[in-house]
Amino acid sequence: MFDSYRVNTLQYDPDRCINCGMCSRVCPHGVFMPGRETAELAAPALCMECGACALNCPVQAITVxxxxxxxxxxxxxxxxxxxxxxxxxxxxxxxxxxxxxxxxKPE
Amino acid sequence: METPPSCTCSCPPETASLPCGCTGGKKETCEETPGISTATSTITFANRFDHFLARWGVNRMGHTVKPGLYRLGNPDADSPVFASANYTLSFDALRSALEGIDAYILVLDTKGINVWCAAGKGTFGTAELVRSVTCSDLAHVVRHRTIILPQLGAPGISWPDVMRRSGFKVEYGPVRATDLPRYLETHTATPDMRKVRFPLADRLVLVPVELVHAAPPAIAGALVLFFLAGPLAALAAVAAVLAGTVAFPLLLPLLPTRDFSTKGLILGTIAALPVAGAFASDASAPVWMNAAGAGMALLMMPAVTAYLALNFTGCSTTTSRTGVRNEIFRYVPIIAVMAVAGIVLGISLGLLGWLEVI
Structure with missing residues (x-):
């Protein structure tokens, strides 16, 4: 109740991840954390949809x-x-x- | 990923003969005068006064720094390069944090907007970074091929594109410039340096600009209410606006629920209780008038505070667009119904009061 932020548009495909670590470096809320073989989606509900991870993922494993x-x-x-x-x-x-x-702005 | 030589770009064939650096197949247009400016790490009184005015929303778009390349200390061809926005608060935070470090600062033209907001809009972005690198002739100023960007610039930057188009590798430094000296020891940021916080001090500095924006409609509303419904109603309007613009940012993490609108409704109700009590205990008025006055305060004040609270989402560091959209669809109708009901109650009360006088 009273949490409009639980769901967001962040999607992560670990199969594509090459574990470069860039997403956990650019995320300001610790949504992604470094993992052993792939990045770990540690706290999806904290995502604020800034798009930094998706834009900086070199293999398009993240969309938002x-x-x-x-x-x-x-x-x-x-x-x-x-x-x-x-x-x-x-x-x-x-x-x-x-x-x-x-x-x-004048139209 | 293959690292291209430093001076190539992925332009269409017809532009391949152009010198390096191109955006969307066009040659970069350099507006800045070439050459390297000089910056220091000293924050002067004039800088502080400029920050003060920026915080109060005075001449909002005018707190700018000339875009281009700056020399800090005595950098040589191996010195690090840092990127910043051409907003004085951003640039000053960076140069003061780099005290004692010889470096270059590449100021992007973000139209006087801070790094994070500019990155969200794309003005602190791949295209502008590539353009700045090209126009400042950075490849001939330094021997290395690395630019350290503030982490909060990342929503506007695609590092593979920057690499492909400028030959420079993007390195994301910490969120806060004050962590840079520690970061530079190892060129790695701790998880704490990577996290955005929104502490009391950061919320407090936003209060003046919130007040300045809300003041004109608040004063107008309070004046109208003063003449229509008396001083208590005017006071209620002022209290609701102060709750939304001053108390709300300061109390943000303490207010229950995650949604800003419900936080605002709760805070507005708390602010309305003493006003409603004052309306209800007016012995000179009939009981129905007491009840209507109290009801008006309990409808109008939370509605105003909640709306201001909802608008604070843009200043906060945590709200996603999906969540804000949910909030708008969930709570704006409720807020509107409360406000309209309060206004109708207030007008009826005013009319009945006039009738009684007659």
Whole structure:
């Protein structure tokens, strides 16, 4: 209950893994840990879908629909009739944090 | 993976005659003036004042550093190369952490956005890194072929692509620049150096900008309520916004449940209880008015706080897009119904109050 984050889009195919260790190096939440023969998916529920592991995996053993988990950006997109997941309304405009008013761009 | 020679790129045949470095088959466009700038590790008062303004959201996009290659100390052809964003807070964190180390800093043009957010958007990305390497002529500045990137730049970088297109190997340093001296001893990061934390201090520095963003609508709402429903209602609006923008970031890990919206609903209800109590105990008003006033506070305040809390997901370091989407679909309807019910109750109360006066 009250946990919307238990499920995410991270998928890992250990059969393809060559154990280069890159995923556990780039993951900021310890989702992947170094294993003996392949990388270990240690904490999938902690994944924030940043996409670093998938982008840096040299053998495409990892897929994830990456994006920024920012309600402001997604609601802004929805209110403008855009796809919430497109990333068109980014958390833009705020260097210190990802929040803040979305910059209006002339269409 | 095969390591290509340092100066090749995988361009279409028609561009193969161009000098190395190409993005999507096009020759790099270098806007920076060539040459190496000089940086120090000293953080001056002016730097600190700039950080202060950045934290308060003043001139948000203006806290920039000139992109390009910088010399820190007295680097030679074997000195390490570090990449950073052209946001002053990012660049200053890196150069101050490298005190006493001779190195090069390659500042990518991220349009004044910090490394992690820029990586999420792709502006701290493969294309920009390759472009910067080419435009700074890095291959002729250093003998080695390694660039140390902040780990949080990884969501924008594909190291095999960088290697293929620039000849440089990407090495991911620790999350925090302050761990760099320790990292450089062995060029390996401990699991702790690889983890993002979101401690109180990191949450506290986000409060000013949250306040600045919420202030205009909060003040407007409080003024309207002051004239329509009196000082207590205005105070309730201010309390709900402060709960969402100040108390929420600070109390984040202590609030029960994982969802930000439910954390906000709980916090907003706690903030609403004394206000509801004050409404309910107004002896001069009839009982139905006391009940309606208390009900209004208990509907409106948690709704406002929960909405602000939901919007804090973008500032947090843990929320996935899938999870945030779930939260939006689950809780925004509830928040909206609570807010509308509260407004209807408030308007009815105001109208009835006027009728009584008449």
């Amino acid at each position: 629909q990456s994006g920024v988990g920012c309600a402001w950006a997604m609601i802004s997109a929805a209110l403008r009739g855009k796809d919430m997941d497109s990333g068109e309304c980014s958390c833009g405009g705020e260097p210190g944090s990802c929040c803040g008013s979305v910059q209006e």
